[in-house]
Amino acid sequence: MPTQPATAALFPGQGCSLEGVKPLVQRECPDLYELCLCLLDADPFERSGDSTRYTQPAIFLASIARWRGLVRRGVRAGAFAGHSLGELSALTAAGVFSEPDGLRLVALRGSLMAQADAGGDGTMMALLKGDMGQARVLAERFGVTVANDNSAGQTVLSGSGEALAASALAAREAGLRAVQLDVTGAFHSPAMRPAVEPFRRAVANVELGVASAPVFSGLTAEPFSNLAVELSEALCAPVRWRETTLALARLGVERFLDIGPDAVLAGLSRRNVPERAVVRAEELDVTA
Template identity: 55%
Template sequence: MNDAATRTAVLFPGQGSHVEGMGDTVARAAPELHARCLELVGDDAFARAGEDTRFAQPAIFCASLAAAAHDGVDGDAIYAGHSLGEISALTAAGVFTLDDGLRLVVERGRLMAQSAADQGDGTMFALLKGTAEQAHEIAGAHGVTVANDNAPGQLVLSGSRAKLEEAQAAAKEVGIRVMRLDVAGAFHSPAMASAADGFAAALADIELHEARVPVFSCASAKPFADVRAELAAALTSPVLWRQTLLALQDAGVTDFVDAGPAQILAGTVKRTIAVAANA
């Protein structure tokens, strides 16, 4: 891999990056993809992206892929995705066909929504301004999971609402601001075990192709080695996004492109890389 091939990283977002009107944007840029999404979901995923993970995941996948194709992303870039965005990144890199990638995302959203419904009281709280060490200490003391390490001072806990409320009180005692996230499940925690099993079965039926560019996993902060196993395991594993950004920087990346409609990942880059540069 030469220096030119590692200069740019294209980042594909996960949930929470939907914006109003993105369905119209996808319909203009990729009408066949838009139509296929509506067919597979059985409803307007774009209009309902704010309601449920079943709609949010395929809608964001389509918006990200349409944006990456429209922007003419450099074929020599490194790709990385945040949670759901891993499938977008792998699809953009050619590991999955566009239709297979979309079908996987639709199934992933369905399985995660079902696991969340079965669990009943799962949710996620963000810890703002705290350290990773504090987040892990609080999580361990209250029986919840550190689900996301997104950027310095941006960590997310996942678990039952009752236990998270206990963790929230403990966090406030040490001056950490806590924000409840508008999600209906304890994602990236052991509560998603049944979804991970179902997703592994879905992945077993999908053909893999050689990646055109390197794709980093946000569960390992390393290039994918076993795509099927790592994607399934990621449903119960924490998102190591801060570590992934630093690994991309170590790989020679100097320019980060956010392929998401809400440009949320661009903010994590500014926080993470700026801190690393000043360390």
């Protein structure tokens, strides 16, 4: 039999679609779904548009449900990475966190981030057709933060709604596309600083397992080495996704597998590492 290509499993963050995934979660992860109802005192899928407090657990459940299906069909990964929230999904899939502990941390993360920006008008905006240099110029000019370096043609800014509206006008004048993101806070910016220390303490108190393969941090674009610090500091630091996918390619990854319910990470991977194979979970028929 031919050997399976070295595969990196990629787990999505906020911004991915949750349409139609609840039945999959109830079928693949009834235990985690029931735990989530107890943790939130609400159904995260029914309230995913209300607050990041609900969105994050819903995405985590969808990711783990898909991963369970993949593993049952014999898929294995030689490396893991997650975009923002997806880091916790990746660490759970790799066996560093138990699934219940991973869900508890995600629920806490969502709650802390919602509290950090409560009452504010924080939001995020994608810049398309630009580069990091242009994003940094806009960030400095309008007092916002570069939150994501996703690909050569996509960065994300985070800040107040007013400042991002002004940034969008300037971006369009410079020939860039500015797209408002459907999020409820200024994530990966200094606005999240109040969430850092309580989340660090929570991660530090969780019993850790041994990773089945390297898990890459979006804070450093390297394998995690100080989990509690890196996961917590990432809340108010940029996601270095472009660098992370390039680092995975240098590691020898030949196939990038998007675990998300849409094609966001697959699309970014095709731009960042066009010479490597990119597949989506649906293409492997994990929901049959």
